[in-house]
Amino acid sequence: MKARGLFITIEGIDGAGKGTQIDHICSYMETEGIELILLREPGGTSIGEQIRGILLGQNNAEMKAMTELLLFAAARAQLVREVIEPALAEGKWILCDRFFDSTLAYQAGGRGLDRDMVQQSILLATGGLEPDLTLYLDLDPDVASERRARREESLGNEADRIEREDMIFKRAVRAEYLRLAAELERIVTIDAGGDPLSVWYEIQQTLTPLVQKHRGGK
Numbered sequence: 420m421k422a423r424g425l426f427i428t429i430e431g432i433d434g435a436g437k438g439t440q441i442d443h444i445c446s447y448m449e450t451e452g453i454e455l456i457l458l459r460e461p462g463g464t465s466i467g468e469q470i471r472g473i474l475l476g477q478n479n480a481e482m483k484a485m486t487e488l489l490l491f492a493a494a495r496a497q498l499v500r501e502v503i504e505p506a507l508a509e510g511k512w513i514l515c516d517r518f519f520d521s522t523l524a525y526q527a528g529g530r531g532l533d534r535d536m537v538q539q540s541i542l543l544a545t546g547g548l549e550p551d552l553t554l555y556l557d558l559d560p561d562v563a564s565e566r567r568a569r570r571e572e573s574l575g576n577e578a579d580r581i582e583r584e585d586m587i588f589k590r591a592v593r594a595e596y597l598r599l600a601a602e603l604e605r606i607v608t609i610d611a612g613g614d615p616l617s618v619w620y621e622i623q624q625t626l627t628p629l630v631q632k633h634r635g636g637k
């Protein structure tokens with residue numbers, strides 16, 4: 420029987436630089452000869468991508484916080500059962516752009532939904548599955564907003580429904596991430612305030628021992 424794979428997630432407020440660091444992680448794993456499955460939340464399955472369209476659609480401003488919570492849970496339930504669990508059972512490595520820490524940060528922290536209720540929705544969706552490692556990119560929301568504004572200006576793309584929330588919401592999201600990071604050993608906090616290469620260097624320090632262990636176990 421194959422050894423179970425590894426489940427890594429990457430988290431942070433919008434604009435923290437997840438996408439930029441995901442590119443570095445994928446190149447690094449390729450160089451190291453590790454096949455990595457890259458997923459995103461919400462999304463990663465045909466059903467999940469359709470739900471993503473509803474969740475982030477700019478025309479859905481009337482969406483209630485409870486609807487939002489349950490749609491994130493529905494997309495996750497599909498992703499866990501259709502992709503993540505089977506891949507881990509086959510010994511594959513997964514990198515997921517956001518997972519349930521985002522729900523705690525955004526729906527409990529940002530929206531102010533009851534944390535126990537949010538936890539229950541997470542448990543229903545995941546069946547108890549947790550990441551082995553979570554890279555949390557910590558960044559001041561003001562800096563993240565400046566970065567996003569620069570990107571929007573250069574690429575001409577518009578903020579989605581959740582990115583349009585105000586700074587009070589974003590600060591509450593970050594506070595919840597910091598609370599989780601202080602509480603949970605699986606979460607490694609990365610200072611995302613430096614230039615992209617220095618942030619990558621910090622992430623690489625965390626990943627290298629895992630890659631070496633994987634090689635040793637082969």
Ligand code: Z5A
Nearest residue numbers: 433434435436437438439521522525566570581582614615
């Ligand atoms: N959400 C939720 O509420 N609940 C949930 O359970 C889940 C999600 C799963 C999904 O969006 C939205 O759903 C998200 C949370 C919510 N909403 N918000 N807001 P997403 O994850 O698909 O998108 P995002 O989080 O908004 O990602 P993003 O805006 O693409 O940001 P990013 O990937 O973290 O950053 P980036 O694209 O790598 O970088 C942003 C810009 O900064 C870009 O121009 C870079 O070139 C630049 N950059 C990156 N790194 C640096 C450094 N180090 N220095 C300077 N500039 C940099």
